[in-house]
Amino acid sequence: MFKKPFKTKSNCQLKTSEKKKLLSRIKLCLPQFNEESELFNIKDPMNTVKVSLHSGVTVNIFVHGSTPVFFEFQDVIYPTIFILWKFPHLVYSFVTHDAVLGKLYNGADLMLPGVIFSSDFSGDISMINKGRPAAVCTDKNLASVAVGQSMLSGQDIASGVKVGRAVKILHTFGDELQKLLDEVPKLPIIIHSNKQIPDVLGSGDARSILSSFESSETSFLNHQTSLESNLCSDVDNLTLRSGSHDKETEPDGSGVSMIQIPYVTTDEVLLQKKFPCETSTVEDNNDNITPEINMDELAEYCLLKSLLSKKLECPILANLFYSKFMLSFVPEGLELNIKKTKHKKLSNMLKEMMVQGVLVIEDIKGVQSITSVNPTHTIFKEMRHKYEAFEVLKTSSSGTPEETSSLEKLEEIKESLVINKLVSPLFKNTPFQKGDVLPVTKAREIIVTYVKETGLTQPSSQNVVLDPILSDIISTRQTVLPWADLINKIIDKMATCYTIRTSKDRIISGKGKLPLIEISTATRSGNKSVTIVNNLEKYGINLNEFARHCQHALAASTTTHPTPSGTQFQVQGSHKPFICALLVERYNIPQRVIPGFAEKSKGKKGRK
Known part of the structure; x- marks a missing residue:
C-alpha cells in the first residue's frame, strides 16, 4: 500500500481527548493489548497525517514524535513495523522464510504455503482473527518485516487449511512510510522467545543443559530454605543489619552477634554456573549518581542572581525579567520549571520576595513590573553559602568555550x-x-x-x-x-x-537550486499565532539545540512536525525578526537565503 510515493494532504496535532479516543480504538482493534500506558505517553506530542496514496485512497497515519506508529485503513487501525519492534507480541506474527521477503517487498501477499507452522515459532493461533491486523516475521528474527490484514482465522488453521492467502500485505520494511522518520532505520534482531536452545556444545540433547540449570536452581533453593530455617530458630539471639564488616559485637557488651549475610539471587547462581569466567561483582558507584535538584532552591538561586546582575535596569516587566535574566543563570545541565515549585507562578514568587523586602513590584492591569531592588538585603549575603552547589555548576559551565565550540555553524x-x-x-x-x-x-x-x-x-x-x-x-x-x-x-x-559545509566538516549536498529558509506566521485555534520555519536541517542546524535556544530566549514553547520536504519547526508567537537575527548572527546563515530578511529583521527582540 505504501510501496509508491504518497501525497500529504494535512498534518494536525492531536489533542489529549483525541489521544484517549485513539487508545480506546486501538484496544478494540487489538484486544490482546491491555497496557495502554506503555504504548505512548498521553502527554507526548502526536500528529495525524492524512495522506493520499498512489491509488487515490486516503489513509490516516498517526505519528508519535517523528515515528509513524499506527495507520488507519478502512476504519481499522494497524500497527506499523516500528511499533511492533518495541511490542513484538502486539499482534499475531506469521513466520516465513527469508526467501519469501523479496516477494513481499515487491507487493505480493503472504500465501499459506510460505508460512511455517511449528511448535518452535507458532504462538497462540486463537489470536488470529479474520480481517484483523497481523504481522509477518522470519524464522530467524522475530522483528516484523510486514504488516497486513489476516485473511483467515485461527479456526481455519486448526481445521487444516493449507492453500490460499494468509496475509494481505499493506505495509513492509523499506516502503515509503519510513520517509517520515528522521533517519533510515535498521532492522533489529529479536530472538524468538519460545524457540528451543540449539545443541551448540556438541554434547547430545540441548535439554540436558536446561536440566542441569534446573537441578542447580533446585539445590540452591533447598540450601537457602535450610539456611532460613536455622536462622529463624535462633532469631531471638540474632540481629541482622547491613554493614561493611562480616562480624562485630555490640559496644554495650551484650554479646549479641551482628552478622551481615550477603543475598545472592537465583539468577546470579545460574549465571555463575553457566558462565563462571564472565561473571563480575556489581559495585555501587555513588559518584555517578546525580542528586535530585530542588526546584524551589534552583528558582530562588536564579532569581537572586538575576537581581544582582549589572545589566538589570528597573523598571522591567516580569516576563522579560524571566526570559532575559533568570533563564540565563540556570546552570549547565539543569532546567528551570516554575510550575514545579511551591509558588507555581513567577508572580507568586515575586510577591513573596516583596514581602521579605528584597524587591518592589507594581501590578498595573494584571501586568507585573519590578521597579526596584534592595541589594543590601541579608538574603544576598547568605546566597553564596546556601547555594554553593549551584555556584560550582555555574562556574564550571561558564568561562569555557564548550557551548560555542559544540555549536554547528555554517562555514561555506x-x-x-x-x-x-x-x-x-x-x-x-x-x-x-x-x-x-x-x-x-x-x-x-x-x-x-x-x-x-x-x-x-x-x-x-x-x-x-x-x-x-x-x-x-x-x-x-x-x-x-x-x-x-x-x-x-x-x-x-x-x-x-x-554543497554546504559546516563548522564540524559535515558536507550537505543536493541537486537543484539552493533551498531557501522560509519563515512565515500562521494562526492556530484560539487566535494564537505561531512562527513557522522550514529547511533548517538542510543547512546543518541542530533542531533540538535551535528549539532549546528559542525556548530560553523567547520563553515560548516550540515543536517540530515532519513534512514531505523535511522537518518543520514552529515556535509559539510572532517572532520573525528574532528568528532572522538568530540565523544570521548565531549560525552564520547568509541573508540571501532568507527571503525578505530586510523587512523581517526590523524591530528584532529576544535574547540571541
Whole structure:
C-alpha cells in the first residue's frame, strides 16, 4: 500500500481527548493489548497525517514524535513495523522464510504455503482473527518485516487449511512510510522467545543443559530454605543489619552477634554456573549518581542572581525579567520549571520576595513590573553559602568555550553547475562531459573560449553571432545576442547543484537550486499565532539545540512536525525578526537565503 510515493494532504496535532479516543480504538482493534500506558505517553506530542496514496485512497497515519506508529485503513487501525519492534507480541506474527521477503517487498501477499507452522515459532493461533491486523516475521528474527490484514482465522488453521492467502500485505520494511522518520532505520534482531536452545556444545540433547540449570536452581533453593530455617530458630539471639564488616559485637557488651549475610539471587547462581569466567561483582558507584535538584532552591538561586546582575535596569516587566535574566543563570545541565515549585507562578514568587523586602513590584492591569531592588538585603549575603552547589555548576559551565565550540555553524556554501544533455555539445572539446560539476566561473570561461575560437564575435560591437549549436541551446531565432545575455541564457539552461559545509566538516549536498529558509506566521485555534520555519536541517542546524535556544530566549514553547520536504519547526508567537537575527548572527546563515530578511529583521527582540 505504501510501496509508491504518497501525497500529504494535512498534518494536525492531536489533542489529549483525541489521544484517549485513539487508545480506546486501538484496544478494540487489538484486544490482546491491555497496557495502554506503555504504548505512548498521553502527554507526548502526536500528529495525524492524512495522506493520499498512489491509488487515490486516503489513509490516516498517526505519528508519535517523528515515528509513524499506527495507520488507519478502512476504519481499522494497524500497527506499523516500528511499533511492533518495541511490542513484538502486539499482534499475531506469521513466520516465513527469508526467501519469501523479496516477494513481499515487491507487493505480493503472504500465501499459506510460505508460512511455517511449528511448535518452535507458532504462538497462540486463537489470536488470529479474520480481517484483523497481523504481522509477518522470519524464522530467524522475530522483528516484523510486514504488516497486513489476516485473511483467515485461527479456526481455519486448526481445521487444516493449507492453500490460499494468509496475509494481505499493506505495509513492509523499506516502503515509503519510513520517509517520515528522521533517519533510515535498521532492522533489529529479536530472538524468538519460545524457540528451543540449539545443541551448540556438541554434547547430545540441548535439554540436558536446561536440566542441569534446573537441578542447580533446585539445590540452591533447598540450601537457602535450610539456611532460613536455622536462622529463624535462633532469631531471638540474632540481629541482622547491613554493614561493611562480616562480624562485630555490640559496644554495650551484650554479646549479641551482628552478622551481615550477603543475598545472592537465583539468577546470579545460574549465571555463575553457566558462565563462571564472565561473571563480575556489581559495585555501587555513588559518584555517578546525580542528586535530585530542588526546584524551589534552583528558582530562588536564579532569581537572586538575576537581581544582582549589572545589566538589570528597573523598571522591567516580569516576563522579560524571566526570559532575559533568570533563564540565563540556570546552570549547565539543569532546567528551570516554575510550575514545579511551591509558588507555581513567577508572580507568586515575586510577591513573596516583596514581602521579605528584597524587591518592589507594581501590578498595573494584571501586568507585573519590578521597579526596584534592595541589594543590601541579608538574603544576598547568605546566597553564596546556601547555594554553593549551584555556584560550582555555574562556574564550571561558564568561562569555557564548550557551548560555542559544540555549536554547528555554517562555514561555506558552494553553488555549482551540472552539464546536461542540452549544453553538452558546447563542452565537446573540453575535459568536461555530461554529468560533470563545475563552478560558474569555469562555465563562463569555457563559453567565452568557445565563442572566440569559432570566430563568432563582432569586433565593431559587443555582440555575438549565434551558430547552430548556440541557437539550439538558447532556443531562439535571433542571430545576434549581447555577450551578457548569451552567457546568462546558457547558464540558465544548465542544471544546478549545491554543497554546504559546516563548522564540524559535515558536507550537505543536493541537486537543484539552493533551498531557501522560509519563515512565515500562521494562526492556530484560539487566535494564537505561531512562527513557522522550514529547511533548517538542510543547512546543518541542530533542531533540538535551535528549539532549546528559542525556548530560553523567547520563553515560548516550540515543536517540530515532519513534512514531505523535511522537518518543520514552529515556535509559539510572532517572532520573525528574532528568528532572522538568530540565523544570521548565531549560525552564520547568509541573508540571501532568507527571503525578505530586510523587512523581517526590523524591530528584532529576544535574547540571541
